[in-house]
C-alpha cells in the first residue's frame with residue numbers, strides 16, 4: 001500500500017543530529033507489536049540508556065559500557081550474548097528487554113526504536129526481533145513516510161493519513177491477536193523506520209486525531225489509499241467481495257473539487273512511457289519467451305509489434321492487455337500489466353489508467369494518468385483539499401470513503 005516516497009533528505013539530517021526519543025504519552029494507547037526482522041544469522045543491536053532483560057532467575061541491565069548484544073539461533077533455541085554474559089534460551093522462550101525510562105531506546109539496523117524489545121524463535125527457526133510500543137507512537141512514526149508532513153497547509157491531509165494508518169493498524173491488531181506479532185515493519189503492512197522520521201506536523205496530526213478510526217457499519221473500514229488517481233477513483237471501500245463492484249454503478253466517481261481535478265497537482269497526474277523493440281524484447285525474454293534479437297540480431301525491421309486493449313473497467317483502467325511481438329502474443333491482466341511493463345529506472349508501470357499505441361511500427365507508447373490502484377483515498381487529491389481549506393473529515397468521509405463515519409475508540 002505504499003505509493004508515497006517523499007522523505008526529505010534535509011529532514012533526515014536534521015533529525016539524525018538530534019537523537020532524542022519522543023516524550024511519552026500521558027495516557028497510553030494500546031500496544032502494537034511490530035516485527036522488525038527474522039534472522040537465521042548472528043546479528044546485533046545497541047542500547048542507548050538502560051534496557052533490562054527480565055529472565056526467570058534475575059534481571060540484567062544493559063547500557064553504558066555494556067550496551068551491545070549479539071543474538072543468533074541455535075539448533076534448539078537461541079542465544080543472546082556479549083563479552084560479559086551469555087544467555088541461552090529454548091525455542092519456546094519469549095524474552096523481553098524493557099526500557100528503564102522513556103528516554104531509553106535501542107538501535108537496530110540503523111533505526112532507533114523506543115518501547116519494548118522482544119526476542120523469540122519464529123516458525124522459520126529464526127530469531128524474531130520485535131518492538132512493542134503504544135499505537136499512537138507507532139502512527140507518528142509511519143505517517144510521515146506516507147504523506148509529506150513538513151508544510152502546515154498539508155496538515156488536514158496528514159490527519160486523514162493518520163486516521164487511515166490507525167484504522168489499518170488496529171484492524172491488523174484485531175486480526176492477528178492470537179499470533180506472535182501484529183504488523184511487519186515494511187510494505188507488507190506499513191513502513192516503520194523508528195522515531196527519527198517523526199515530524200512536527202506528523203505528531204500534531206496524530207495528537208489531534210488521537211484514537212479516531214474510520215468505520216463502515218459495525219466494522220473498521222478498509223482504508224485503501226494510493227498516490228494519484230489521475231482523475232477517476234475506483235470504488236472498493238466496503239465491498240464485501242473484496243473485488244471491484246463497479247458494474248452495478250451508474251456513475252463513475254471523479255476526483256473533482258470545484259472545477260478542477262484534485263490530484264492534477266501531482267507530478268504523476270499524467271505521464272508517458274515508451275518501450276523500444278529492444279526493450280520489449282528483453283521484457284519478453286524475462287518472461288521466458290524467446291528473444292527475437294538473439295535469433296536474428298541484424299534484421300529486426302520486420303518484427304511486428306502491436307498492442308490491444310481487450311478489457312477496461314468502467315473507470316477506464318485496463319484489465320486485460322495483449323501485446324503482439326513478432327509471432328508471439330502475450331496476454332496480461334490487472335496488476336500483472338504494470339509488473340510486466342517495468343523499467344529498471346522507474347519500476348512497474350505507474351497505473352492501469354492509460355491509452356496505448358505503436359508508433360512507427362517500432363515504439364510502444366503508453367500515455368497514462370495517476371500512480372497506484374485508484375481505490376480509496378487519493379493522497380495528492382487529499383493534499384490539494386487540505387491546501388484548499390477542507391478538513392480531514394471532508395477528505396475521508398465526504399470524499400474518498402463514502403458511507404463511512406469517524407469513531408473515537410480510545
Ligand SMILES: [Zn+2]
Pocket residue numbers: 228229230231232255262263378380381
Ligand atoms: Zn486523485
